[in-house]
Amino acid sequence: xxxxxxxxxxxxxxxxxxxxxxxxxxxxxxxxxxxxxxxxxxxxxxxxxxxxxxxxxxxxxxxxxxxxxxxxxxxxxxxxxxxxxxxxxxxxxxxxxxxxxxxxxxxxxxxxxxxxxxxxxxxxxxxxxxxxxxxxxxxxxxxxxxxxxxxxxxxxxxxxxxxxxxxxxxxxxxxxxxxxxxxxxxxxxxxxxxxxxxxxxxxxxxxxxxxxxxxxxxxxxxxxxxxxxxxxxxxxxxxxxxxxxxxxxxxxxxxxxxxxxxxxxxxxxxxxxxxxxxxxxxxxxxxxxxxxxxxxxxxxxxxxxxxxxxxxxxxxxxxxxxxxxxxxxxxxxxxxxxxxxxxxxxxxxxxxxxxxxxxxxxxxxxxxxxxxxxxxxxxxxxxxxxxxxxxxxxxxxxxxxxxxxxxxxxxxxxxxxxxxxxxxxxxxxxxxxxxxxxxxxxxxxxxxxxxxxxxxxxxxxxxxxxxxxxxxxxxxxxxxxxxxxxxxxxxxxxxxxxxxxxxxxxxxxxxxxxxxxxxxxxxxxxxxxxxxxxxxxxxxxxxxxxxxxxxxxxxxxxxxxxxxxxxxxxxxxxxxxxxxxxxxxxxxxxxxxxxxxxxxxxxxxxxxxxxxxxxxxxxxxxxxxxxxxxxxxxxxxxxxxxxxxxxxxxxxxxxxxxxxxxxxxxxxxxxxxxxxxxxxxxxxxxxxxxxxxxxxxxxxxxxxxxxxxxxxxxxxxxxxxxxxxxxxxxxxxxxxxxxxxxxxxxxxxx
Amino acid sequence: xxxxxxxxxxxxxxxxxxxxxxxxxxxxxxxxxxxxxxxxxxxxxxxxxxxxxxxxxxxxxxxxxxxxxxxxxxxxxxxxxxxxxxxxxxxxxxxxxxxxxxxxxxxxxxxxxxxxxxxxxxxxxxxxxxxxxxxxxxxxxxxxxxxxxxxxxxxxxxxxxxxxxxxxxxxxxxxxxxxxxxxxxxxxxxxxxxxxxxxxxxxxxxxxxxxxxxxxxxxxxxxxxxxxxxxxxxxx
Numbered sequence: 004x005x006x007x008x009x010x011x012x013x014x015x016x017x018x019x020x021x022x023x024x025x026x027x028x029x030x031x032x033x034x035x036x037x038x039x040x041x042x043x044x045x046x047x048x049x050x051x052x053x054x055x056x057x058x059x060x061x062x063x064x065x066x067x068x069x070x071x072x073x074x075x076x077x078x079x080x081x082x083x084x085x086x087x088x089x090x091x092x093x094x095x096x097x098x099x100x101x102x103x104x105x106x107x108x109x110x111x112x113x114x115x116x117x118x119x120x121x122x123x124x125x126x127x128x129x130x131x132x133x134x135x136x137x138x139x140x141x142x143x144x145x146x147x148x149x150x151x152x153x154x155x156x157x158x159x160x161x162x163x164x165x166x167x168x169x170x171x172x173x174x175x176x177x178x179x180x181x182x183x184x185x186x187x188x189x190x191x192x193x194x195x196x197x198x199x200x201x202x203x204x205x206x207x208x209x210x211x212x213x214x215x216x217x218x219x220x221x222x223x224x225x226x227x228x229x230x231x232x233x234x235x236x237x238x239x240x241x242x243x244x245x246x247x248x249x250x251x252x253x254x255x256x257x258x259x260x261x262x263x264x265x266x267x268x269x270x271x272x273x274x275x276x277x278x279x280x281x282x283x284x285x286x287x288x289x290x291x292x293x294x295x296x297x298x299x300x301x302x303x304x305x306x307x308x309x310x311x312x313x314x315x316x317x318x319x320x321x322x323x324x325x326x327x328x329x330x331x332x333x334x335x336x337x338x339x340x341x342x343x344x345x346x347x348x349x350x351x352x353x354x355x356x357x358x359x360x361x362x363x364x365x366x367x368x369x370x371x372x373x374x375x376x377x378x379x380x381x382x383x384x385x386x387x388x389x390x391x392x393x394x395x396x397x398x399x400x401x402x403x404x405x406x407x408x409x410x411x412x413x414x415x416x417x418x419x420x421x422x423x424x425x426x427x428x429x430x431x432x433x434x435x436x437x438x439x440x441x442x443x444x445x446x447x448x449x450x451x452x453x454x455x456x457x458x459x460x461x462x463x464x465x466x467x468x469x470x471x472x473x474x475x476x477x478x479x480x481x482x483x484x485x486x487x488x489x490x491x492x493x494x495x496x497x498x499x500x501x502x503x504x505x506x507x508x509x510x511x512x513x514x515x516x517x518x519x520x521x522x523x524x525x526x527x528x529x530x531x532x533x534x535x536x537x538x539x540x541x542x543x544x545x546x547x548x549x550x551x552x553x554x555x556x557x558x559x560x561x562x563x564x565x566x567x568x569x570x571x572x573x574x575x576x577x578x579x580x581x582x583x584x585x586x587x588x589x590x591x592x593x594x595x596x597x598x599x600x601x602x603x604x605x606x607x608x609x610x611x612x613x614x615x616x617x618x619x620x621x622x623x624x625x626x627x628x629x630x631x632x633x634x635x636x637x638x639x640x641x642x643x644x645x646x647x648x649x650x651x652x653x654x655x656x657x658x659x660x661x662x663x664x665x666x667x668x669x670x671x672x673x674x675x676x677x678x679x680x681x682x683x684x685x686x687x688x689x690x691x692x693x694x695x696x697x698x699x700x701x702x703x704x705x706x707x708x709x710x711x712x713x714x715x716x717x718x719x720x721x722x723x724x725x726x727x728x729x730x731x732x733x734x735x736x737x738x739x740x741x742x743x744x745x746x747x748x749x750x751x752x753x
Numbered sequence: 754x755x756x757x758x759x760x761x762x763x764x765x766x767x768x769x770x771x772x773x774x775x776x777x778x779x780x781x782x783x784x785x786x787x788x789x790x791x792x793x794x795x796x797x798x799x800x801x802x803x804x805x806x807x808x809x810x811x812x813x814x815x816x817x818x819x820x821x822x823x824x825x826x827x828x829x830x831x832x833x834x835x836x837x838x839x840x841x842x843x844x845x846x847x848x849x850x851x852x853x854x855x856x857x858x859x860x861x862x863x864x865x866x867x868x869x870x871x872x873x874x875x876x877x878x879x880x881x882x883x884x885x886x887x888x889x890x891x892x893x894x895x896x897x898x899x900x901x902x903x904x905x906x907x908x909x910x911x912x913x914x915x916x917x918x919x920x921x922x923x924x925x926x927x928x929x930x931x932x933x934x935x936x937x938x939x940x941x942x943x944x945x946x947x948x949x950x951x952x953x954x955x956x957x958x959x960x961x962x963x964x965x966x967x968x969x970x971x972x973x974x975x976x977x978x979x980x981x982x983x984x985x986x987x988x989x
Contacts, residue, residue: 026926029934030941031918032869032909039868200873200881200935200969249871249935250969282874476932476970636929640975644932647971673878673967681963684973686956 016485016495020636023481024495025474028247036247037217038204042275045206046075048268049126050261050278051116051133052287053108056142056351056666057155060106060115060135068118068132073125076271079116079133080104084267090232091324092225092257094357096165098324099158103263108137109157109322110352111667112287114260119268119276142351142666146296146319146327149348157322157349164320164347170330171342172398178311178340182302184380185311190299190369191734193657194319195292196285197358198678199475201249203289204279207265213240214266215506219248221256221473222513227505229258230266242506248475252648253357254290255475256515286671290356291658293318293327297369303377307391309336314343318365321354332366332714334399335445336374336392351666352658357515359645360710363446364652364717368735371442371718375725384426385722386417389443389604397598404600406697406706408628412604413443415691416626420606430727434614437621438727441606444714448599448707450521450700451592455509458487458530460538460584464558464572465497468530471511472502472523477709478637479519483527485633486703490531491538492556517601517707520633522590524703530588537584541577546570591702599700602693603627603711605646607719611727613746616739620650620720622687630706632692638708642690645712651679653717655736838902842867843911851898858882858893861908869909869938873967880966883939883946884908890946890965909938912945920986921945921979930979932970940966944980948987954980 028034053060063079078084085104091097104114116133120126141155148154149162156162179185205218214236220226223243231241248255265278280289295318302311318327330343358364378385390410396403417423425439456470468487474480484498501507512522535555542560543550554563561569572578593599606624611617625642632638655677659670670676700706717735724742725731730749732742837850840857842865849864858875861867861884870893873881877895884893885907912919918926921944931937940963947954947962954962959980968976 022926022929023931025934026929026931027918029931029937030909030922030925031913032867032938034934035868036871036935038872039862041866198969200879200933200967201871202873248933250933252969279872282876282878476934478932640929640932640970640972643974644971647973648969672876673874674876678967678969679971679973680967681960681973681976684971686960686974686977688974 016489017631017633019634021481021485021495021634023478023637024484024498024500025480034247036201036249037206037219037245038201038279040206040217040277042206042208045275045277046119046121046268046272047123047126048117048119048265048276048278049123049130050114050264050284051130051135052284053113053115053137054111054667055108055137055139056111056144057140058108058137059140060108061138062136063116064134065116068129071125071129071132073121074118074129075121075274076119076268077116077129077133078104078264078267080106087233087263087267089258089260089263090229092229095325098164099160101323103260111665112284112353113322114264117264117268119272144350144352144660144662144666146294146317146346146348146350149319149350150317150346157351162348164324164327164349168328168345169342173340175311175313175340175342179302181304181310183305184377185300185302186373186376186380187298187300188373188376188733189296190372191296192294192365192368192652193735194294195358195652195656196658196676197252197254197290197356198285198673198676199250199252199254202280202282202285203255203259203261204277205262205265206275206277207262207269208275209269209273213242215242215244216262216266217244218262219251219255220245221248221251221475221515223471223473223503223505223508224510225256225513226258226262230263233263234266242504244506245473245503248473251475252359253361253515256357256513259289282673283671286676287353287668290358291321291353292358292361292364293320293325293355295327295329295365297329297365299369299373301373301377303381305381307381307383307388309338309392311340312338314341316343316345317348318346319348319350319352321352322349323354325355326362327355329362329366332363332370332445334394334397335370335443336389337394337398338392352660352668359648360446360714363444363710364714367442367444367714368718371715372721372731372733375440375722376731385441386413386422389413402596402598405594405597405699406630406695407600407602408693408695409443409445409602411693411695412602412626412628415693416441416604416606416624419626419689419691420624422606425608426726434612436611436613436727437608438611438723438725439606439608440719440722440724440726441604442715442718442722443602443604444711446517446601446707446710446714448516448518448521448601449593450518450525450599451590454511454522454526454590456511456523456526456530456588457509458527458534458586458588460491460534460572460578462573462578462582464493465499466491466493467499467501468527469501469508470523470527471505471508472519473514474502475514477514477519477641478634479514479523481637482520482633483523486524486528487531490528490535493558497558517709517711520703520705521599521701521707524633524705525590525701526588528588528702529590530586533586533588534584537586538572538575541575542570545576594699597699599706601627601629601706601708601711603715605715605719607716607723609720609723609727611724611742613728616742616746618654618724618737618739618742620685622685623716624689624691625712626691626693627708627711628693628695628706629708629711630697630700631694631704633703633705635692638692639690641708642712643688646688646716647679647684649713649716650684650720652735653720653737655679655738657736836899838898840898840901840906841904842906843908849898853897853899855898856894857884857896857898857901857906860898861893867908867910871935871938873936878967879936880943881936881939883942883966885942885946888946888949890943907942909941912941921948921983924979924983924986928975928979928982930972930975932972936966936968940968940976944983947980948984952987953984
């Protein structure tokens with residue numbers, strides 16, 4: 004694989020399927036996750052949560068609880084700390100205040116009080132002894148209800164999160180007039196919970212005026228900023244440590260109340276405090292993918308050109324401000340006449356958080372089924388319809404993409420899947436119906452500053468890499484280490500990574516939005532190149548050779564054409580004198596006037612049992628353009644994992660709120676909220692990397708992968724179900740019951 | 754006493770699913786026994802999540818406890834009659850004083866400091882806490898420490914030979930059968946249990962044996978490959 008620009012002497016690592024650099028820790032049980040941290044004298048805390056969907060706290064009586072054995076501190080709305088505000092993360096515009104303990108509780112699960120005690124059991128027992136008097140209020144649980152006149156108001160300002168957003172280009176009326184076929188369909192997607200395997204947890208420890216917090220997060224510096232703002236501290240007084248993150252998917256990207264509560268309890272007691280959420284709590288209060296209802300009206304000519312797209316989205320963000328927009332994916336296809344309207348409402352449920360492919364998963368659930376339907380109506384192959392409407396620039400600001408591997412994804416994916424043959428296969432008439440479907444997606448990635456990383460070459464030729472980057476399983480540590488290894492000619496085993504600690508790392512961007520490697524790859528490369536430059540200058544002087552003749556490899560430096568004469572790095576006088584050669588690196592700004600866009604296409608084959616409504620996904624093929632593939636093994640993990648998550652979105656996952664009576668979430672556990680298991684995923688999964696050899700996106704040639712893997716899976720499965728049964732299922736998840744109902748109503752219609 | 758304490762509303766909601774027991778109470782209803790019964794009935798190498806849920810569905814533990822009951826039976830924090838158990842963990846025999854309600858998971862992590870075994874749900878749904886008990890995969894969150902008295906327990910740490918990885922661990926590394934790594938100790942143990950009983954498993958046997966362990970990162974495909982590879986490594 005060629006390199007985008009001249010750097011090290013040999014590209015020996017990049018592109019190789021190497022095991023993770025931290026695999027040993029992760030398979031041996033020696034990786035220390037936050038929940039594994041135990042400090043001397045540590046207390047355990049727990050949170051009392053409002054059982055009502057909407058209520059006002061009238062009275063708090065903690066008199067009994069405070070006298071129970073082991074109880075060291077109680078916090079509730081009676082305390083001055085209750086008024087502390089949880090700041091919004093920078094990617095969410097300021098919304099209504101999120102008070103630590105608000106007497107006005109806006110969802111079942113909102114924090115009401117907290118206890119720190121000598122043991123976890125004592126903390127839980129004390130919670131039970133706190134008596135709260137509530138006045139219950141009417142609640143609203145769906146966006147549709149929230150915008151109905153007379154609906155219960157979640158906030159005094161009403162139920163709209165922000166004014167209805169309307170985007171428009173071209174002439175919609177003309178566009179529809181030009182169309183040969185116009186369709187209108189409404190797609191609903193259920194609220195999905197991130198549910199990473201590691202429950203959210205924080206350990207907080209005050210030391211005089213300074214606070215150290217261990218917590219799993221994708222964004223240590225954002226966490227630091229939010230904590231400092233909430234507690235009115237300086238940034239440098241707050242240290243956030245997050246070495247291992249046991250899955251996140253967006254739910255650990257922003258500060259959670261429990262972390263602040265642990266910090267305040269620690270300050271009150273002068274003891275370290277651990278606050279671990281239970282699995283059930285993680286279903287209620289640490290984010291979700293909002294439910295959306297999307298209506299698309301689309302016009303297409305017989306030749307396949309899209310003439311008009313009208314997109315109307317109604318989504319609910321939960322009880323506090325976040326995003327329920329979904330129109331971001333509309334730019335996937337060329338269309339001159341577009342109108343997108345987004346309405347986002349508050350409801351009495353837990354707040355949304357960014358969730359892998361935020362907004363766009365919902366967008367493509369609708370758009371990609373609409374494309375399938377259009378292809379069907381005009382008798383065109385769905386792959387061809389997409390190629391027909393392909394575009395290589397943004398239609399919002401006319402900026403070109405640095406590269407567009409979309410067509411190659413479509414063609415190579417179709418080839419690997421055997422798309423034509425599979426589509427032309429005859430359908431059996433029995434109860435088991437097989438079908439195939441496909442769907443596509445795109446995701447734009449923002450790299451660039453501010454981020455600083457440090458690479459140090461030590462006197463013995465080994466290397467340390469210091470960066471903020473989170474590695475929640477994404478492989479960022481491994482990929483960046485491979486880049487350093489290439490530039491400095493050192494084996495991976497000689498590179499040690501320090502990351503995820505604001506106390507040791509320099510400021511770095513969060514690991515999210517598929518941009519970890521787009522930010523940290525170039526930064527690490529720049530730092531390694533800076534080390535390399537210094538070593539070469541030093542060697543040139545000491546060995547009396549021109550820099551251009553020198554190579555650095557395997558801990559030695561010497562003439563490239565006669566490397567046997569190379570000198571160990573440790574023997575260079577300059578290194579002996581300094582003991583470490585430091586390189587500081589930053590990512591260059593994103594290319595001016597251009598957009599970095601990744602693409603993905605997935606194909607699915609399913610079997611629908613028309614008697615039971617059961618759906619089996621038999622195989623999945625993904626073809627993704629995320630730029631250069633640094634490590635194909637981890638690349639594959641990311642894509643397969645994304646598809647499994649998409650399968651859950653399509654078939655099983657749904658937050659169920661008790662709409663008729665209590666307003667509570669009734670399936671806040673993995674028994675009733677079903678994520679895919681080993682028996683639900685197809686054994687036959689394939690992924691094909693498409694690399695357009697992008698030399699503009701950044702200095703490593705990577706474009707970002709994380710979100711892609713999960714975005715087209717669900718619509719590809721739904722389209723395959725349509726292909727199998729002739730029934731278009733518009734609502735997620737497509738449970739057996741749901742499938743049977745649709746089959747029955749389709750039968751009635753005919 | 755309640756040990757599935759996941760109540761949003763401890764004082765009002767009638768939704769406790771699993772109940773533990775006090776010292777001296779019969780243990781019919783405790784989760785650990787249900788697990789044990791299920792496993793011994795079907796003789797499977799390691800309980801599956803579905804199998805376990807099936808037994809829940811059959812009404813074995815569908816016990817509702819009202820808020821008042823939950824409050825009155827709330828966890829006592831100390832119990833002077835607490836016995837000491839002799840656990841055989843990874844070949845060593847630590848003597849630990851346990852409370853009757855202590856789960857094996859709690860004892861491993863909080864009393865013995867062995868944090869390789871992970872809590873994921875603490876109600877037998879995810880398998881992150883899977884350990885081997887007499888060679889069979891068990892959810893340590895649903896196993897009382899008392900039940901494990903005298904039995905041979907193997908945790909993820911026990912699969913290491915010094916700093917050398919065991920064959921299953923090695924195969925997981927080679928095939929990148931993990932992402933965030935949090936479910937990995939449980940997955941590795943479940944695979945170990947399978948291979949001890951079925952050294953040459955079919956794909957369907959692998960799926961079945963691994964179906965009691967959730968992975969939200971979705972590493973299943975690589976896990977299947979790793980288990981096949983581990984079978985090879987163990988044979989050689």
